[in-house]
Amino acid sequence: MDFSLTEEQEMFRGHIRKMLDKFGGTQLAREMIDNNPENLKKVYTTLAELGCSGINIPEEYDGMDLDALDLVPTFEEMGRSLVPGLFMETSALVVPILKKYGTEQQKQQYLSAIASGETWISFAALEPFNDFSPAGIQCTLVQHDGQYVLNGTKTLVPEAELADAFLVLVRTNQEDQEDGLSLVLIDKTEELNIEKQSSFDESTHVAKIEFNQLVIKEDQIIGEVDKGWTQLQEGLLYFNAALSSYIVGAMESVVNMATEYAKIREQFGQAIGRFQAIKHSIVNMKVNLEIARSLSHYANWVVDTDEFDREAAIYSARTYATEKFIEVSAHNIQIHGGIGFTEEIDCHLFVKRARYYDQYLGSTPFYQEKVVASLGW
Amino acid sequence: MDFSFTKKEEKFRTELRTWLEANLPEGWLEGKRDLPEDLDEYSRVLRAWQRKLYEGGWAAIAWPKEYGGRNASLMEEIIYHQEMVRVKAPPLINYIGIHMVGPTLIDIGTDEQKEKYLKKILTGEEIWCQGYSEPGAGSDLTGLKTRAVKDGDRWLINGQKVWTSFGHVADKCFLLTRTSTHPEKKHRGITVFMMDMHQPGVETLPIVQMDGHKDFNEVYMTDAVATDADIVGKVDSGWHVLIALMLHERTGIGAELFTLEKQFNDTVELAQQYKVNGKPLIENPLVRQKLANFYARVRGSLLNYYKNLTTTIKNGQPGAETSIDKLVVTELNQALSAFAVEIQGHQGVLFDKDAVADPKWQHLFLASFGQTIGGGTSEVQRNTIGERVLGLPKDMGR
Numbered sequence: 001m002d003f004s005l006t007e008e009q010e011m012f013r014g015h016i017r018k019m020l021d022k023f024g025g026t027q028l029a030r031e032m033i034d035n036n037p038e039n040l041k042k043v044y045t046t047l048a049e050l051g052c053s054g055i056n057i058p059e060e061y062d063g064m065d066l067d068a069l070d071l072v073p074t075f076e077e078m079g080r081s082l083v084p085g086l087f088m089e090t091s092a093l094v095v096p097i098l099k100k101y102g103t104e105q106q107k108q109q110y111l112s113a114i115a116s117g118e119t120w121i122s123f124a125a126l127e128p129f130n131d132f133s134p135a136g137i138q139c140t141l142v143q144h145d146g147q148y149v150l151n152g153t154k155t156l157v158p159e160a161e162l163a164d165a166f167l168v169l170v171r172t173n174q175e176d177q178e179d180g181l182s183l184v185l186i187d188k189t190e191e192l193n194i195e196k197q198s199s200f201d202e203s204t205h206v207a208k209i210e211f212n213q214l215v216i217k218e219d220q221i222i223g224e225v226d227k228g229w230t231q232l233q234e235g236l237l238y239f240n241a242a243l244s245s246y247i248v249g250a251m252e253s254v255v256n257m258a259t260e261y262a263k264i265r266e267q268f269g270q271a272i273g274r275f276q277a278i279k280h281s282i283v284n285m286k287v288n289l290e291i292a293r294s295l296s297h298y299a300n301w302v303v304d305t306d307e308f309d310r311e312a313a314i315y316s317a318r319t320y321a322t323e324k325f326i327e328v329s330a331h332n333i334q335i336h337g338g339i340g341f342t343e344e345i346d347c348h349l350f351v352k353r354a355r356y357y358d359q360y361l362g363s364t365p366f367y368q369e370k371v372v373a374s375l376g377w
Numbered sequence: 378m379d380f381s382f383t384k385k386e387e388k389f390r391t392e393l394r395t396w397l398e399a400n401l402p403e404g405w406l407e408g409k410r411d412l413p414e415d416l417d418e419y420s421r422v423l424r425a426w427q428r429k430l431y432e433g434g435w436a437a438i439a440w441p442k443e444y445g446g447r448n449a450s451l452m453e454e455i456i457y458h459q460e461m462v463r464v465k466a467p468p469l470i471n472y473i474g475i476h477m478v479g480p481t482l483i484d485i486g487t488d489e490q491k492e493k494y495l496k497k498i499l500t501g502e503e504i505w506c507q508g509y510s511e512p513g514a515g516s517d518l519t520g521l522k523t524r525a526v527k528d529g530d531r532w533l534i535n536g537q538k539v540w541t542s543f544g545h546v547a548d549k550c551f552l553l554t555r556t557s558t559h560p561e562k563k564h565r566g567i568t569v570f571m572m573d574m575h576q577p578g579v580e581t582l583p584i585v586q587m588d589g590h591k592d593f594n595e596v597y598m599t600d601a602v603a604t605d606a607d608i609v610g611k612v613d614s615g616w617h618v619l620i621a622l623m624l625h626e627r628t629g630i631g632a633e634l635f636t637l638e639k640q641f642n643d644t645v646e647l648a649q650q651y652k653v654n655g656k657p658l659i660e661n662p663l664v665r666q667k668l669a670n671f672y673a674r675v676r677g678s679l680l681n682y683y684k685n686l687t688t689t690i691k692n693g694q695p696g697a698e699t700s701i702d703k704l705v706v707t708e709l710n711q712a713l714s715a716f717a718v719e720i721q722g723h724q725g726v727l728f729d730k731d732a733v734a735d736p737k738w739q740h741l742f743l744a745s746f747g748q749t750i751g752g753g754t755s756e757v758q759r760n761t762i763g764e765r766v767l768g769l770p771k772d773m774g775r
Contacts, residue, residue, distance in 0.1 A: 001452055001690075002379045003683040069378060259767045273769040276756070283759040286767055287701055294680035295673060301378045309676075316673035368669035369662070377645060377659050377668070 005072065005297070013073035017080070019046055025081040026253075026346050029203035029353075032084045037162060040085055047074070047087070048117020056095055061111035068092075068238055068300045072245045079249025082353055084204050086120040086159050092242030094121045094167050097183065097235040101223030110165075110185070121185070122163035124154035124209055125232075125361065132362050134229050135177050139211060141170040141184065148216040150184070153208060160194045160207035168211075173226045181228035184220045201352040236361070237311065240318040241303045244296035247321040247357060251289045254328050254350050258282045258335045265337075272335075281331050288324040295320050311374035319367040325354040380683075382452065389449075390456045396433050397464050402426070410465060420504075420546040423470035427501030430469075436499040437475045439627065444483055444491070445499045451690050454628045462635040473543060474498035474505035478551050478571075480625035481618065485610050494549075494571070506547035508538040508572070508596060515540075516757045518553065518619075519563035523598065525554035525570060534572065534601040540751065544581050544594030547574050552603075556613055567615035570603045578602065588743035589729075624694050628686070630702045634679050637710055640736065641675045644668070644717045647734050651720060658720055671713055678705045697765035704758040711745040718742045 005013075020028075020043070028040050047053060052074045057063025064070075071091060078087060095114060098107055113119035130136030139152025150170060157166065165187045173180030186192075193210040223231045259282055262273030272278045299317035302310050329350035333340035340347040358364060382390070398406065402422075413419045430436040431445075439454055440446025449457070469475065479498045482490050497503040514520035523536025534554060541550070550572045557566035574581070578601040583591035610618040645668060648659040658664050682702050689695045717738040718725040728739050749755045763769040 001382070001455075001683065001687065003680065003687045004378070004691075006378075255767075259769060262769060270773060271770050273763075274771065274773050276760070276772060279763040279769050279772070280756070280759045282767060282769065283762045286762060287705060290684075290698075290701055291674070291677035291681050291705065294684050295677040297378070297684075298676075298680050301380075312672065313676065316669065316676060319669065320673040320677060365662075365666055368666045371669035371672055372665045375672070377649070377665070 003294075003297070005069075009070060009073050012070075013077055015050060016047070016052070016074055016077040019043070019050070020077055020081045020083065023081075026349060029082040029084055029349055032205065033202040040083070040162075043083065044085060044087070044120070045117055048115075053087070053091060053117045054115030056091060056099075057111050057115045058099070061107060062115040063111065067304045068241055069297070069304070071242060072297065072300050075242050075245035076249035076252070079246035079251075080253045082203060082250060082253075082349055084159065086122050086162055088239065088242050088246060089123045089158060089167075090114055090119075090121045093123055093235050093239040094185075096238040097167070097222060097231060100234060101183075101231050103219065105219060106185070106222065119164045120159075120162055121165045121167055122158050122160060123169075124157045124166045125169040126154065126156045128153060128155050128208075132366070134179055134181055137169055137171050137181055137229075139168070139170045140174075141172050141182060141216060148184075148218065148221070150186075150211040150214040150216050153210050155197065155208045156206045157194075157209055159205055160188075160196075160209065161205060163188055166209070167222075169228060169232060172228070176226065179229045180226050181232075182225050183222040183228040183231060184216055185222060186214075186216070186220065199356070201356040203349060203353065204356055237303050237314050239361075240367070241296070241299040241314050243357060243360075244292065244299055244314075244317040244321040247325045247354075248289065248293045248296045250350060250353065251285075251292060251321075251325055251328050253346075254325075254332045255282065255285050255289050257346065258285060258332045261336055278335060281335060285328040285331055288328055292317070292321045292324050309375075312371050315367045315370040315374060319364050319371065322354070322358040322367075323364050326351075326358055329354045382456070386450075386452050386456060389453050390460060393435065393457065393460050396435065397460065397466070400429055400433060401464060402467065405467075406464060410467075412467065416545060420470065423467060424501040424504070426467045427469070427471050431499045431501065436501075437479060440479060440483065444479075444495050451627055451686065455631055455686070458628065458632040459635050462632060462639055470543065470546065471498060471501055471504050473507050473551065474503070474549075477507065477622050477625065478505050478549075481609065481622045484621055484625070485618065487606075489606065490571075490609075503548040504543060504546050505549050505551060506541050506543045506574070506594075506596075508541055508550045508552035510540045511537060512539055516754055519567075521553055521555055521567070523552070523554045525556050525568060525603065530604065532570065532603045532605075532607075534570065534578075534598045534603060536598055538596040538598075539593075540584070541581075541594045541596050542592060544574075544596050545583055545591070550574055550579075550596070551609070553615055553619075564616040566613050567619075568612050569609040569615040569618045571607045571609060572598075572601060572603050576601060586744070586747065588740050590740075590744070627689060627695065629695065629699055630706050631682060631686075633706050633710070634682050634702070637706055637713065638675055638679055640710075640717075640741070641671055641713060643736060644671070644713060644720075647717060647738075648720055650734075651722075653722070664720065667716060671709075671716065674705075674709055675713075678702070678709060681705070697761055700753075700758045700761040700766070703753065704755055704762070707745070707748040708755060710741075710748060714738055714742040714745050 023039055023043050031039055051064060054063035055066045055070050059065045098110055126132060127138060141148050141150050165185055168184050168186055170182055170184055171180060172182040195208045197206045197208055199206050262278050262282060263271055265272050295317040299314040302313045333347045336347055339345060413422055438447040438449035438457055442448050479495055482494060511521050525532045525534045552570045552572045554568050554570055555566055556568040559565040578599045580597040582595045584593045585591055648664055649657055651658040685698050685702060724733050727733055732739050764771055
C-alpha cells in the first residue's frame, strides 16, 4: 500500500510550478480575457520542451510512454494557475483515443506532432439546443460517391483559435440513434466557418463551427464507423480523470488564497482567521480539497487498470471535483468580502471557471447518473 | 501508487480469517449477533470474547511480542480492522486498555506497572476506562477540577468525571486529575493516575443517551485512594502522558471508515429492496443522485485515509491531517444514517425490535449525534485543521 505520488512526480511538479509562476500564474488567464494568447503559446512551447505533452505518448512516437498518473502534476499545476488552452483536450482525450483506436497512419501523423507540441487539438461535440447524449448529435457525415460529406453545426468548441485540428463527433447512422456516431479528425483550414461565441468565463474561449458540405477522407475517421460514442466514452474516462486533477489544482489555489487573506486581513482589531466563522469555512474548503485530491489521484491511477470500480471511481472524482470547485470558489469570495466581488483579484476567475467546467461535456447530475449506472444499480 | 497487499500481508489476512471463522461465537457468522441486554451478562460475554482473542494471539496485535503482541505493521492493523468489520465482530470491551493504556505503559510505565497490568489487559481480566471529561471540562481539558491531594503516603481523589465509556464495566480507570494550579499554563499540574474502580469512594452512574443506550457513565470520586505507584509518568506531567498516548493511535479512525463503507453498501441494498409506487426506490433519479454523491464521499474519505496512512507509514507517526478523517467520518456517518432512515418513508420511525431494516438504521441515526461530539467535537477538529494544517491564527481568547 502506497497512496502517494512518487518523488519524481513531485519533483516534476516543482519544475512546472516554477515555470508557470515565472509567466505570472493566473496572468495567463487574464491575458486570454484580453484576447492576447502570446504568452500562453510560449508556455505551451515550454511545457512541450519539459516533455509534458509527450508523457502518455508511446516512445515510437517520440513520447515517454508513461501513465495517466504521471500527467497529474502537470494538470494540477495548470489548474493552480487556471492555464487555458487545449492541453487537456489534446493529451487526455485525443491521445488516449488515438492510442486505442487510431490506425498506424493516424498515430504517425498526430502523436509525434502532439508530443513535440506542434499540434493542439480541440473537441467539437455539442450542438445548439441539444444535450451531450447520442440523440443530441445530429451533425451528419454521409458517404456519397466514395466520399464522406459533413454537414451541421457544433457549438461551445473550446479554443478554436489555438486549435490545429478538431476531433468531431458526427452521426453516421440515422437508424441507430442510441449510437450510430463516429469520431473524425479534421485539420483546421481556412474553409472552416468558425465564429467566436461569448461566454461569461472569458478566460476560456468557445466558438461555433458550421460544416457545410465539407468533404472528409475515409482515413480521417478514427476507429470503427458507427461506434464513435462507445469509443468516446473510453476517451472521456481519461479526460474526466484529468479534469478532476486540473480542478484539484485550482481548488488548492483557492484554499491558499482564502487562508493567506484570512491571516492578513484585520477587522475588529483581529486577523479574520481568528474568527471561527471564517476559520471553519476555510477548513471546510480544505477538507473538500483533500477528498477531491484523493478521489482524483485514485481516478488517474485506476484509469490505466481494469479494476472493477474504474468507471465509478473516475465519474465520482469528476462529480465531486466539479461540485466542490463551485462551492469553494464561492466561499472564497465571501471570505474576501467586497474585494472578492471585483475583477481586481482572482476570486472571480475561479468562480467562472468552476461553473464552466461543471457544465463542460455533461453536468453533475449527468455524471452522478453515470456513477450509479457503472456500479450496476 | 500501489494498492496491493504483500504475500505476507495476505497470509496474515487468511490466518485471521480462518481463526475468526473457527472462534466467533456460535451462529455469529450466520447473523445471530444479539448481545445480552443485561449489563453483567453483556460484560461476561464480551470478557469471554476478549479472553478468546488473547488465547488466539489476536488481543493486541500492535504490541511488541515480548508483551504478548504480534509487533504488527500498520498494514496488518488495517487488515485486522477490515476483517473485524467484515464479520461484524463483537465489540472490544477492553478497547481503552488495548489501544491506549497498554501502549502508553509499554512506552513510559515502570517495570512494576508493566508486570502488574499488561497481561490482565490482554486477557480481559481487568477492563479499563478513561477519566477525562468533566461537566466543566470537555473539549478544554485544562479546565478539569478533579483534584488529587497527597495525604501521607497516599493520594486522595475528589471530583466528578462524565462521558466515561465502559465505566460501568471497568475495573481500572486511566484518570486525569489536577495536582497543582498554574494560572498561566493550565495544562501544567495535571497528573494521570491508574485508579481502582472497585473501592469505596468511587461511584458509577449510567447516562441514558438519546438512543436509549447506556454506553457512558458519570463517575463520582469521594476520597478515592491511589498511591505513588499508580501514577503514570511523573506528578504534574500528565499532559505529556496524554500526548504520548495520542501518538499510539496509529490507525485511528480506520475501523470506522471501513464500517461506514459497509453501511453505505447496506443503504444501497435498502434502496433496492424498498418499493415506491411499485418500483424499487433505487430507480428514482433523485435517490440515484444522492447515492452517487454518498459514493463519492465515502470512497473519497476512505482514499483520503489511505493517503494519510501512507504519510504515517513514511513519517512513523500520524500528522494533524488525520483530524480530517475524524471530522469527515463522523459527519458523513450522520448524513448517511439520516438518509437511510429517510428513504424508509413512514416506516422510518419504527424503532428497535420493530425496525424493518437491518442494520438498525434508526439506532445508528440517533447514535451518530454522539460521534460528532465524542473524541473531540467537530468544532475542535476544525480548529485543529485550521491552526495546525493551514496555519491560521488561534481563536480569540486562546
